[in-house]
Amino acid sequence: MIIQAVLFDLDGTLLDRDSSLLMFAREQYHRYSPLQIVDEHAFVERFIELDNHGSVWKDQVYQQLIHEFSIQNLDWTALLEDYISNFHKHCTGFPNLLNMLTALKKQDIKLALVSNGYGQFQYDNFKALHIAHLFDEVLISEWERLRKPDPAIFMRALTKLGVSAENALFVGDHPDNDIRASRNVGMKAVWKRNDPREAITEADAVIDDLGELVNVVKLFSARD
Known part of the structure; x- marks a missing residue:
């Protein structure tokens, strides 16, 4: 053979993907000030948990995050678009x-x-x-x-x-x-x-x- x-x-x-997602989530947290009402570690940890190794698409992930943390003045669609546009910059x-x-x-x-x-x-x-x-x-x-x-x-x-x-x-x-x-x-x-x-x-x-x-x-x- x-x-x-x-x-x-x-x-x-x-x-x-796990390392790449971790880097992206941290960077996104710092770029969007409305997210910073939440502790960084708590946000990133929950983001990764909800993502479930990529098995859950990010529309659901971001809607859940905004709901759970009561994030104001930020639409989940903006976060999703940011993910689609910028995740590749963190790929390792x-x-x-x-x-x-x-x-x-x-x-x-x-x-x-x-x-x-x-x-x-x-x-x-x-x-x-x-x-x-x-x-x-x-x-x-x-x-x-x-x-x-x-x-x-x-x-x-x-x-x-x-x-x-x-x-x-x-x-x-x-x-x-x-x-x-x-x-x-x-x-x-x-x-x-x-x-x-x-x-x-x-x-x-x-x-x-x-x-x-x-x-x-x-x-x-x-x-x-």
């Missing part, structure tokens, strides 16, 4: 991101992004990591009108790359959308573990640092 392509999720896999990749991708490209391995989310917003976040030049294909659910774990979005990515499922790896952090879904179409699945207390038994390999992926690819390629 020769690995010809590696496909990646974005949030929690390449993008350290996980350690060894660029080195890992560069090493894979030197092996002539094709790279693709397969991400759920709003098209331009996710693409801006992706571009902010300064790795877009290394990718052969980028698929974002809104633009593709397909969403993980639908097998069709994985198959579309593989078709665009010209690679069969058995010669591809998918790297992600979500047990259903990334690991189980990619394995269901015949790819090997590598779990980017962000919490050592968690376990996904279905993953074909587990990495805690992106730098580990280069050796994982070599190991899979060395198997019969």
